[in-house]
Amino acid sequence: MVKYKDDPDEALNAVFAALADPTRRKVLQDLERGNLSVGELAQPHGMSLPGFMKHLRVLEGAGLVTRAKDGRVVNLAISPEPLQEAAMWLSRYEKFWSARLDALGRYLYHQEELNPPWKEAQRKASRPSTSPGITPPAAKKSGARGPTRKR
Template sequence: MVKYQDNADEALNAVFAALADPTRRKVLQDLERGHLSVGELAQPHGMSLPGFMKHLRVLEDAGLVTRAKDGRVVNLALSPEPMQEAAMWLSRYEKFWSERLDALGRYLYHQEELNPPWKKAQRKASRPPSISPGTTPPAAKKSGARGPTRKR
């Protein structure tokens, strides 16, 4: 079965895929300071330039960075619009989970009022002794004494 995805879903998927990698998140964090060249961005990562360029391509395809070429130098800048869309998507679920966790907190508080922990301790302490007629046998020893050895 083929699932239909509209362009908004594909864009959101690309943003989350780009954010899934720590190298790409660090690049975005570095770009918060402003425009930086590819060399300046690649230097702290200690990887080959072709490998680093693949990370930049993923960020660019997701719309998170823009390129501007100035002579031989390629500068990158942060493009915040896709992040805002992802933040809006996450905020819906933040509201959902906040409401659920608040309801769980109210439920647990109510349960604690009905059954305080100190009453459970009193009930455990006042249990009658066991009515089983048998006794527990002592634990078996781990091993016996050393056996005879054969002389050569």
């Protein structure tokens, strides 16, 4: 991925990059129930703890989770602010596509009113066939074998 200096959408890019992985999405789903320790989060994923920690660092870098240490136990909590920003960004495009799909629906409804499908079926059924009756078999597509190279 190309990184531009002073990109105003850098935080949003980090959120979408973090959400692109199913393991990280599952971690966020697990955190919806409340704060969990790293061990509790890692257990259902069946991967090494160092590999799992890489996923947590990506989520932390995007601001999607916060870390709190209680003695030797590290607990994680979900941070909703970055998700709200991503949802607002997506809502702009939801409005755009909803309007486009509504316009398409109106157009198709209008076309169906002008040319109902049952009239097309009646028109096709009333036309006589223009075929001569029997279709001849298709000709072979390949010709004779070409010259071979002698050694």
